[in-house]
Amino acid sequence: MKRYRDRRTDQLGDALAKQMAREVKASDLTDAELFSFAGFDASAAERGGYSNYSYWMATLRAFFKNKVAVFFLIVMVALLAFTFIQPLLPGQLDPLTIHYGEDGRVLQNLKPGEQGFIFGTNEIGQDIWSRIWSGTRTSLFIGFTVACVEAVLGILMGVLWGYVRKLDFLFTELYNVFDNIPQTLVLILFSYIMNPGVDTIIFALCLTGWLGMARFIRNQIIIIRDRDYNLASRCLGVPTRRIVVKNLLPYLVSVITMRMALAIPSAIGNEVFVTYIGIGMPVDVPSLGNLIDTGRKLMTIPSLRYQLYFPVAILAVITISFYIIGNAFADAADPKSHVK
Numbered sequence: 560m561k562r563y564r565d566r567r568t569d570q571l572g573d574a575l576a577k578q579m580a581r582e583v584k585a586s587d588l589t590d591a592e593l594f595s596f597a598g599f600d601a602s603a604a605e606r607g608g609y610s611n612y613s614y615w616m617a618t619l620r621a622f623f624k625n626k627v628a629v630f631f632l633i634v635m636v637a638l639l640a641f642t643f644i645q646p647l648l649p650g651q652l653d654p655l656t657i658h659y660g661e662d663g664r665v666l667q668n669l670k671p672g673e674q675g676f677i678f679g680t681n682e683i684g685q686d687i688w689s690r691i692w693s694g695t696r697t698s699l700f701i702g703f704t705v706a707c708v709e710a711v712l713g714i715l716m717g718v719l720w721g722y723v724r725k726l727d728f729l730f731t732e733l734y735n736v737f738d739n740i741p742q743t744l745v746l747i748l749f750s751y752i753m754n755p756g757v758d759t760i761i762f763a764l765c766l767t768g769w770l771g772m773a774r775f776i777r778n779q780i781i782i783i784r785d786r787d788y789n790l791a792s793r794c795l796g797v798p799t800r801r802i803v804v805k806n807l808l809p810y811l812v813s814v815i816t817m818r819m820a821l822a823i824p825s826a827i828g829n830e831v832f833v834t835y836i837g838i839g840m841p842v843d844v845p846s847l848g849n850l851i852d853t854g855r856k857l858m859t860i861p862s863l864r865y866q867l868y869f870p871v872a873i874l875a876v877i878t879i880s881f882y883i884i885g886n887a888f889a890d891a892a893d894p895k896s897h898v899k
Contacts (some may be wrong), residue, residue: 614809621891628887635880642868645692652686654693654845668863678869682854690871694845701760702823703828708765710819713772718803720773721780737767746829750838764826772818779811813889820885824878
């Protein structure tokens with residue numbers, strides 16, 4: 560035991576002597592040699608993080624734990640896939656063709672399944688099955704286009720609005736002016752000024768629709784922009800673009816996802832509304848708005864109410880699915896939910 564204690568004492572003595580030697584050697588250095596800027600190495604910073612963590616993999620794992628959201632995701636994917644491959648399937652009819660019987664009479668208001676028409680025909684002899692899927696394609700195109708434009712403009716303007724302090728007053732005043740103009744009024748006005756159609760509805764919805772997204776992004780940026788890790792990044796000379804992409808946007812994915820998920824059915828609902836009041840899509844362009852408007856006029860005839868039920872059912876599935884999927888993905892995308 561004594562021998563071990565002596566050996567341990569000698570080891571500690573040697574370590575202390577080496578440390579004192581290093582301190583004496585460091586004291587001989589000049590200030591310029593002792594203190595020098597280390598610089599910023601992006602790859603070294605990445606290696607310093609927790610290498611086994613993947614933001615998107617953690618988000619997907621959290622999302623797929625929600626069985627209800629997964630079910631509606633499958634339903635939505637199946638609906639989208641069938642909507643776009645339906646015209647390529649054999650035996651499909653043109654949505655604009657008027658069908659006549661052998662006696663030359665128009666095959667109008669046939670019931671579902673009658674004479675080979677899956678969903679029947681409308682009052683002018685057009686196939687409702689093909690018109691519903693054609694109208695769904697039109698409405699989904701409007702919804703996705705509006706949501707993407709709103710997301711791009713909203714994220715860009717929102718980040719500038721929240722991160723660049725000098726622009727806060729300008730953007731706030733612009734928001735106060737344009738936000739007080741009802742979007743429905745803008746939609747109706749442009750439908751009157753411009754030719755009714757898909758382009759008109761998309762333009763009118765995108766004109767002010769991005770303001771809500773920008774306001775959301777701005778509020779979130781203000782909350783997290785001055786946190787310690789962002790201040791440390793700025794002190795280390797990290798570029799602003801990298802701070803926004805790496806430090807800020809991951810915390811905003813949930814907000815962006817939720818807003819986009821709600822923007823798609825909202826845009827479809829606006830299209831249905833303006834078409835319902837008679838200033839939206841032309842009659843020769845199938846859309847869910849046109850189909851619902853046609854079915855509404857037949858509600859007083861019980862035997863023809865199916866012409867309203869089918870497009871309303873498709874609209875309901877789209878709206879509910881996007882709402883549930885958007886909420887679930889927004890929760891899963893929150894980095895706080897990745898901590899076990």
